[in-house]
Amino acid sequence: MSLATIDQSLKDLSPEDLRTLAQRFAAELARVQRPNIRKLELFVTEDCNLRCDYCWVPKNPRCMSLDTAKRAIDFVLDDCGQAEKVAVTLFGGEPLLEFDLVRQIMGYAMERASALGKRIGWAMTTNGTLLSPRVVEFCLRRGLKFLLSVDGCRESHDIHRKFADGKGSFDEIVKWVPMLKRTQGWLGARMTLTPTNVHLLAQGVTTLVEQGVNQFLIGRDLASPWTAGAIHLLQEQWVAVGEAYQRLRAARRPVRLTVFEKDSRHDADKSDWWGCEAGRDKIAVMPSGDIYPCSRFIDKAGIQRTFWLGHVDVGLVAERTRQQLTDDRDVIRYKCMKCAHRNTCMGGCPATNYLCTGSPYIPPKIDCEMHTFWERLRHERPEFWAASEIPYGAGKGNSDECVGDGRLPQIRPTR
């Protein structure tokens, strides 16, 4: 079609038609310009063998079909553009309840990735209670890294993380740590803090380090009532964790706590965008095949409805919703724009913001208080951050990448 014909056709359109056309053009432009998806959280199952009282994952005995998983893998491999590697995290519920499915998913994905000349970086968030030599050997041979959901020492963990019969699960997890450590040099713990166990944070970190865990992702349970007293305790505990971290690093122990590392958000210049990777280059896929920006967006029906992005059968169709998450205009973050920390802060977790304030752009007060605390601590205790520069002891890499030590597993199945 010639330009003159296009010109004439546009002149013939009514204002209403022009508006519709402009909207379609904007949506198509956004689709073409949107970042490629390179990270996938795969909800293998919503079911779990534990009954942690703070858990936000719906306990439906729904598990993903292999067909849905294949479509999710295909979607990410097709959408990742020039990226040589995509990251897939197996999530739940407890993904090891569906180990046969996990095996099939990994087999399919690795075959497809290799046919496309790409690689997959595997991770699994697990409560650890269903590990076995057979499971560990299978996963580690394929380069999967386990992240254990464990809340510190026995006392702090067993307050919340129990089996259906009320028994605590700490001992059932840590017994596997030596086996995992044989092949996974960097072993991470995902710790959840509540006002009831926050006083044990520093003790929990040191206990887990002695067990062999050496990376930490530490988060707060949002639904708990965080009073001013509990927040104060949390901040005191973080100082104690900083002191422990400094001691461990001075002893050349390979321990990572990203909040004290130089490349953390608290230290680096803020990137040129607000928000996070959710919906930008990361998605979460539920057993139903529905796509959300990240696992935090499945917390409640309301947030699920608002931030639904699509389905593995049709791809990312809710482009406008996705644009909401990648909208970097300062003007929509009026609270942040008035804030002294706007140059170091990304504006909070959009899912948490939405759950607490009803807007992905407005952070809850408690998160801003914590950000202010971290900024102050950086000035008052720079030695915590300086400790992250100390090289690890002999036999451990100095790389920033959290990787295993590269050896093949020496674990022998017992059956």
Ligand code: SF4
């Ligand atoms: S501290 Fe709070 S208000 Fe300030 S920039 Fe961060 S999220 Fe926004």
Ligand code: SF4
């Ligand atoms: S900051 Fe929140 S929304 Fe973003 S990836 Fe993390 S948990 Fe998900």
